[in-house]
Amino acid sequence: MNIQENISLKAYNTFGLEATAQYFTEVKTVEALVEVLSLETFKDTPKLFLGGGSNILLTKDFEGLVIKIDIQGIEKVDENENHVYLKAGAGVVWHEFVMHCIAHDWAGVENLSLIPGTVGAAPMQNIGAYGIEIKDVFEKLEALNLETLEIETFTLEQCHFGYRESIFKNSHKNQYVILNVTFILSKTPNFHVEYGAIKDTLKEMGIEQLSIKAISDAVIHIRQSKLPNPAEIGNSGSFFKNPEIPKAQFDTLKEKFPHIVSFPSVNPELIKVPAGWLIEQAGWKGYRDGQIGVHAKQALVLVNHGGGNGKAIKELAYKIQDSVNEKFGILLHPEVNFI
Known part of the structure; x- marks a missing residue:
């Protein structure tokens, strides 16, 4: 375990804002996370859990322990005639997860291409774009109870997803850390091109044959034309x-x-x-x-x-x-x- 002191958080937030963490560590496994949270030294220390740092505004230095969640892995946990069930670690970059699905021709998240952040942060605010939200492809998630340090499972109904909302932003805020999420992907695509400029963009790009990759390419094109790259601004x-x-x-x-x-x-x-x-x-x-x-x-x-x-x-x-x-x-x- 490597706990550092007085670490700059500039590289850990997409705003590129300078702020200092009193203490900082990165965890790659559930066991490492439990170990850090079990330390008596930091029992009463304020804690901030970071994913991709794409949904936070650091307004000051953080007097406490910042824990970067870097739990990786994408695993097929179940499959039937129509669907594939994928479990992804909380630290997986969201867009990389989307690209993994598209590469295997598994449909459902193509409209969510290029959204910044990690898999673990996605259900917290029920990310969505171009007519699709996380709740539409969500099966369940596992989260660590910060009080008991036990792993609990949350189903779709238990997450109470709303527009950019979930229980993890409301009643259960600061009580859990999401460890992994299981998604339901479809082997037969149900294309969603009616929202936003997708249909026009597909036409401009000369794409006549619909596919999940074509939709993903169109969404990426739209987002890159409208939204600034955090690496540049x-x-x-x-x-x-x-x-x-x-x-x-x-x-x-x-x-x-x-x-x-x-x-x-x-x-x-x-x-x-x-x-x-x-x-x-x-x-x-x-x-x-x-x-x-x-x-x-x-x-x-x-x-x-x-x-x-x-x-x-x-x-x-x-x-x-x-x-x-x-x-x-x-x-x-x-x-x-x-x-």
Whole structure:
């Protein structure tokens, strides 16, 4: 076991923000994780568990123990005529898992290509894109109870998935560490091309024969054209959730803003309004203040141009919230976790 002191977290968060961990360690097995958490020295020490660091905003140094979860492995655990069941370690890079599925012609996650982060973080907020969410391919997960240090299994129903929500962000927050996730992939693809610009992009790319790889390629093309690469400019992808508002409120807004963009919600009584559109209409797209700002191509993405700090990004997020709320009467909620 290697526990280091005063370690920079700049390389461990996609915003590329400079912050220091008082203590830091990386675990590659469940046994190593249990061993670290059993140490009397750190029993009462605050702990931060890191995956890919793509969904956090570090606003200050972390006075405690940062544990990087690097549990690897993708294993076929079951199979039948129509489906394959894959168990992936929490530390597996999400996009690598998607590429593994596509390489084996197993369908279900192709629309989720190029989403940053790890497998372990995916169910925490029920990641989703282009009409698909984790819950659509989820079988179960195993998580370590931080109080008892025992492994518990959570089924689809027990996770209480919602829009960018699960019990691990709400009632069970900071009580468990996800160790692995089992997914159900299909041997017969059910293509989802109706959401977003997938259909148009496939046409632009000259793809006539639909396949899960073609859809993945289209999604990657769209994301790369709209979203900045964290390796080039610090960001965490979508910073805010797309708000869902009552239909009556939307109808009122449409009278005032005829060109307002919307999508149907799972709840027929609600309408989903793109947060990026709201932020852009409030005048923030391309905004820059020193080394931080809002991306020029996608207003939903807050960025660190280099040398920025998390506290300034947090303050910018609050200003954007206030501005959108004042203009539209809609309060935006961050997807990103403030640390």
